[in-house]
Amino acid sequence: MGLSINASSFWELISQPWHWSVSGAAIALVLALMTWMGRSFGVSTTFKAFCSAAGGGRVSDFFKMNLKDEFWRIAFAIGGVIGGYIATTFLASPEPVAISESTIEYLSGIGIAYPESDAQGIGFVPTSILNFESLKGVLIALGGGFLVGFGARYGDGCTSGHAISGLAHFQLPSLITVIGFFIGGLLMTHFIFPFLMAL
């Protein structure tokens, strides 16, 4: 009896949004586990593996790789999909993501109501902007993804590879890349995105 009450209150506890310090520590644990397992913590190389699997090696030597060596990375990414499913199906937070009042106010000023702009109402993705229903929604999803994929490969790493692993290994190229992330991110958030919303 006592055990079942404890189990359900534990479930309730981990269903709350996690504090940033707990989340940060958990990401560090993922990095440590991957390192201990003899692999790096990097996700964007999965896209390169897809290109290679689709026969990209015929047009560029860049995509000539031994796909078997990337199976572990694909397995990690598939795990990510399953984890996302588990978190939103069995561990769903009782409230939408609690972003700051000032962000909510700003977004409503450029025509993005929060949290109504997310069809799921959990505050993960503004489906009013990224969707299959409008040409604009398709172009933003495809175009934004394109920039992420291109930039990640050009810089040889994304957030997990540079901002987490690279910085944890005190790599100067990673620090410069992260500064780049912010140059691009600030430019998009403060100048280009409001312009796109006004179109």
Add this chain to the structure above:
Amino acid sequence: MKNISFLIVGVFFGIVMAKSEAVSWFRIHEMFRFESFHMYGIIGTAVVLGALSMWVMKKTKMKTLRGTLVAYNPMKLSLKRHLLAGSVFGLGWALVGCCPGPMYVLLGSGYTIMLLVLAGATLGTFTYGLVMKYLPH
């Protein structure tokens, strides 16, 4: 069989990313507007604790499960390349509100639009492979 262990770590990663709200477009927008400490707290904690654990692993000369020593393949320092590449990535990150890891996690959370974002990212990677010889490295 070994890949199963990576799948399990991936599941943990997915749960962490979703429960920490780091997968939220709104959290990323808020971060780039400097209106919350949340994302900075997550990344900062991950880097500090990550650096500490990497340091311990190197110091104790710990062997990985593949029998290797913990090391990081250093990249050639190129200011132009890394600033340019980072900026292109940042433009996309702020627009779709997610980096590669969260794209997969959000797909699992039921956002099928991520299939399109992932397709875009693969297309971007493919384009890089075609034009890389014209870019400063």
